Amino acid sequence: MSKLQWNAVILDDSPSITALMIQVLKSAGIAQVNAFSDANQALNYVENNLVDIIFSDLNLPNIDGVEFIRLLQSKNFKGRLVIVSSMSVKTIKSVEQLARACKLDLVGSIAKPITEHAVVSMIKKAAQQKQPTHRANVEKLKIYELIRALDQHQFDLHYQPLICNKTKKLVGIEALARLNHPTKGLVFPDSFIMELEHNSLIKDLTYKQLDQVLKQISSLRDDGISLSVSLNISATLLVEKHLPDMIFELLNCYQLPPTNLVLEITESSVIEQQADMLEVLARLSMRGVKLSIDDFGTGYSSVERLIDLPFSEMKIDKTFVQQATTDESARATLESMTSMAKRLNMSIVLEGIESIEHWNMACYLNADILQGYYIAKPMPAAQLIEWIKKWQKAIA
Missing domain, CATH: 3.20.20.450 (EAL domain)
Structure with missing residues (x-):
């Protein structure tokens, strides 16, 4: 896969999953990868930087994944979103529906335990989608x-x-x-x-x-x-x-x-x-x-x-x-x-x-x-x- 000039964010409180995600994303050619275990820190980073894609867990210690999606909407996030979770298929599908309702550019979901193949497939899918415009960063x-x-x-x-x-x-x-x-x-x-x-x-x-x-x-x-x-x-x-x-x-x-x-x-x-x-x-x-x-x-x-x-x-x-x-x-x-x-x-x-x-x-x-x-x-x-x-x- 050719090098992608993307800024990626990983939001997950599992050190082992985060380490694997960082390794796979960098191997896949993503230029910049930032990992967070705290949703508030991730949101602060998203608000102050151009982020192309977020890989977010749903089970988080302070703010859960559902609230995180709502907060991304409130910040008018225009990058791509991938859900990473061990929740049931029905639960993940309902969260996907929420992400779409919030007008987020949802690429899809990866079930835990994650595999390198699943992550790479999601990156390829994201790369085929229309490039985010980042119009959200234009001042009102x-x-x-x-x-x-x-x-x-x-x-x-x-x-x-x-x-x-x-x-x-x-x-x-x-x-x-x-x-x-x-x-x-x-x-x-x-x-x-x-x-x-x-x-x-x-x-x-x-x-x-x-x-x-x-x-x-x-x-x-x-x-x-x-x-x-x-x-x-x-x-x-x-x-x-x-x-x-x-x-x-x-x-x-x-x-x-x-x-x-x-x-x-x-x-x-x-x-x-x-x-x-x-x-x-x-x-x-x-x-x-x-x-x-x-x-x-x-x-x-x-x-x-x-x-x-x-x-x-x-x-x-x-x-x-x-x-x-x-x-x-x-x-x-x-x-x-x-x-x-x-x-x-x-x-x-x-x-x-x-x-x-x-x-x-x-x-x-x-x-x-x-x-x-x-x-x-x-x-x-x-x-x-x-x-x-x-x-x-x-x-x-």
Whole structure:
């Protein structure tokens, strides 16, 4: 195996296992290996250094592995994670589910007693996955920067194509928020969305972006390209009773049918249902706006909640898609999700299609819509028309 310029962390209170792990990781070509027996020390190191991969035990003296995973989430850790444990298979699988729900890049698990082969196999698997971006280490934007960004129109949208699985035709685009910062360059949502929500500025951004995406779809229609557009909407706006009226006014302004708009709502945001939220969702659905439950599988929705709410689309979180090609348990979970969506007459969107293996698996599962880097990365509006022309030519 070629040398990997990674910084690895081992968290285990067993000296013998730690010694073996260090030996195997260094033999496998990992450039830097740091071992800790105390979770607090490991967390402090992770917070102050770029860490590419963590091998973590679940049985720890002070903070157990479950709490450690939660704390990694709170620190927005973007490296890879491998669970190392002697726990039962069911327990490990439940912790894996937690790690995925926490949006951690879980590579897999190694059962104790560990073997050199198991560790090397996990390193190879991790090396094949997409390189961590470490965007989490970008400082959160300050409130004055966000106000200035809104005033000076620094927010923009990038668009990622959505492809019909059966025909391979382009059927829609997802609009993704970006901020063109004057000194920090292109800034991603994890650096500004929460701050906008906490300071009651998310409404201003959402309304501007709704106008922008519908204008974009209208422009494409005038060029003979009919597409839907998907846009994430904050849970804080789902209790705004005038939201549907504002959306319908914009649709009328651009002479677009409501079916051209898909509002993506994260699964976690609808767990606590409120009367105002249900009213807003019902009014949008009754008038034809499509509602998509986003990042499905990362929250704890019950089937009853899915039945009660007017969703027409299920967007399955990319961690399940990417794990399913190599993990039988993840594949079974993904198959169960797609089967449930079909029984509920919901369209299935699989995001995170980043390789031919992901593409083939999505085709096998008979998903409706595919999205991911294997098809196209998010792009500015100026590049969209050219990409559409190339895609149409490629599938002709």
